[in-house]
Amino acid sequence: MRTTRVYTAQPLAVAHAARQLVRLEPMGSAHLIKVLRKRAGAQITLFNGDGIDYTAEIEIPKPEAVELRVIKRSPNTIESPLKITLLQALCRGDKMDWILEKATELGVHRVIPIQTERTEVQLDAERAQKRLSHWQRVIISACEQCGRAQIPEISPIQDLDVQLASQLQAGIGLVLEPSALGFQSLIARIEPTKNISELRIAIGPEGGFSERDLAQFAAANFESVSFGNRILRTETAGIAAIAVLQNLWGDMK
Numbered sequence: 001m002r003t004t005r006v007y008t009a010q011p012l013a014v015a016h017a018a019r020q021l022v023r024l025e026p027m028g029s030a031h032l033i034k035v036l037r038k039r040a041g042a043q044i045t046l047f048n049g050d051g052i053d054y055t056a057e058i059e060i061p062k063p064e065a066v067e068l069r070v071i072k073r074s075p076n077t078i079e080s081p082l083k084i085t086l087l088q089a090l091c092r093g094d095k096m097d098w099i100l101e102k103a104t105e106l107g108v109h110r111v112i113p114i115q116t117e118r119t120e121v122q123l124d125a126e127r128a129q130k131r132l133s134h135w136q137r138v139i140i141s142a143c144e145q146c147g148r149a150q151i152p153e154i155s156p157i158q159d160l161d162v163q164l165a166s167q168l169q170a171g172i173g174l175v176l177e178p179s180a181l182g183f184q185s186l187i188a189r190i191e192p193t194k195n196i197s198e199l200r201i202a203i204g205p206e207g208g209f210s211e212r213d214l215a216q217f218a219a220a221n222f223e224s225v226s227f228g229n230r231i232l233r234t235e236t237a238g239i240a241a242i243a244v245l246q247n248l249w250g251d252m253k
Contacts, residue, residue: 076149082250104142180224
């Protein structure tokens with residue numbers, strides 16, 4: 001039976017007193033009572049991003065503020081040993097939402113939205129902050145669905161050159177580029193059995209990375225890889241790459 005999981009931003013601990021209750025935020029409360037129709041006595045799983053699952057029982061089922069008693073804590077053990085950072089060029093419409101949702105489900109550790117030479121989406125400071133808050137909610141929702149108790153980090157939007165300048169010594173870096181050799185060539189250079197714990201994969205915008213972008217990646221010691229003859233859309237490429245990397249060095253072996 002599938003467990004209902006709900007995120008809360010507050011600290012959590014097993015209750016040791018009769019009135020030691022956790023009051024959920026309005027959005028989570030409304031979803032539990034109005035959508036899932038949970039009642040007093042129902043048990044759900046709470047998480048707050050600390051890597052722990054907290055079993056809680058509903059005491060007061062108010063749609064505006066559900067109150068629960070935490071009865072058990074359990075370490076969540078589903079995180080991948082491979083910490084993948086996705087450098088994703090901004091893209092149009094709701095594509096970023098889809099990318100963030102699926103990347104979270106596949107175990108990505110961090111996402112950095114980047115502005116490249118061919119990025120068409122331009123956001124002022126206010127709109128960028130609103131998008132960042134929205135993306136955080138998308139990621140949390142994906143964690144609720146897939147069972148993760150650690151929430152992937154979503155960084156503020158950064159220009160590509162600024163991001164690369166701050167990451168020169170951050171380990172293995174990969175950039176997806178259609179004219180490059182395939183992942184098999186990467187495997188030939190880096191043994192799949194090698195203990196790799198952290199890497200970055202960069203995905204371009206709808207028009208792909210420019211020559212200037214690729215030169216910047218090369219200067220930052222990124223290796224170019226591709227999926228062969230087919231050119232994937234920006235919303236497909238990163239998800240496919242994460243799945244391949246998890247299969248090589250993560251928890252999909």
